[in-house]
Amino acid sequence: MSITLKHLSIQISLASVLGAALAAASSGAEDQRSGGGWYTAEQADRGHLLYNTYCAECHRPELTGAMGPALIGKPFLDKWSQKTLGDLYSFEHNTMPANNPGSVPEDKLVDITAYILSKNGFPSGTQALSPDVGMDRKLKP
Numbered sequence: 001m002s003i004t005l006k007h008l009s010i011q012i013s014l015a016s017v018l019g020a021a022l023a024a025a026s027s028g029a030e031d032q033r034s035g036g037g038w039y040t041a042e043q044a045d046r047g048h049l050l051y052n053t054y055c056a057e058c059h060r061p062e063l064t065g066a067m068g069p070a071l072i073g074k075p076f077l078d079k080w081s082q083k084t085l086g087d088l089y090s091f092e093h094n095t096m097p098a099n100n101p102g103s104v105p106e107d108k109l110v111d112i113t114a115y116i117l118s119k120n121g122f123p124s125g126t127q128a129l130s131p132d133v134g135m136d137r138k139l140k141p
């Protein structure tokens with residue numbers, strides 16, 4: 001009887017270990033958030049050049065805004081911190097550049113987004129920014 005009980009409790013603890021492992025695996029975005037990285041430094045570097053090509057004409061090379069609003073600083077962050085990374089990316093993808101929406105290829109727009117995040121104090125990390133991962137993260141540096 002005691003052997004059966006022991007066996008049972010081993011099974012239960014195995015199940016809970018497995019359950020924890022599964023939960024950890026499915027919360028990859030959560031780990032990324034607490035790990036603190038949003039993009040890689042290489043992406044932000046590439047994004048800097050691409051931003052100058054595609055976006056700076058209206059948002060200024062310093063991101064301080066001209067024909068388009070500033071993409072840096074408190075008003076920008078106040079507005080977007082209520083929204084997700086996916087919201088920002090979709091906005092850019094669907095409406096920018098304002099004079100030719102959707103014309104920037106996705107991989108380039110991802111790098112540009114990394115650059116904009118970097119200029120707003122979001123830290124870089126080992127995980128590359130991707131339209132497929134962690135897009136539900138709220139935009140808080």
Ligand code: HEC
Pocket residue numbers: 051054055056057058059067068069070071076079088091092096097098099104112113
């Ligand atoms: C021809 C001028 C022009 C170009 C080029 C341009 N934008 Fe914009 N952008 C605007 C205007 C105008 C707005 C405001 C539109 C709105 O809010 O609906 C805007 C708004 C934005 C916003 C939202 C800012 C906020 O405060 O909500 C983002 C983000 C943005 N642009 C990103 C980009 C990116 C990234 C590029 C380059 C791929 C780009 N824009 C190129 C004119 C431009």
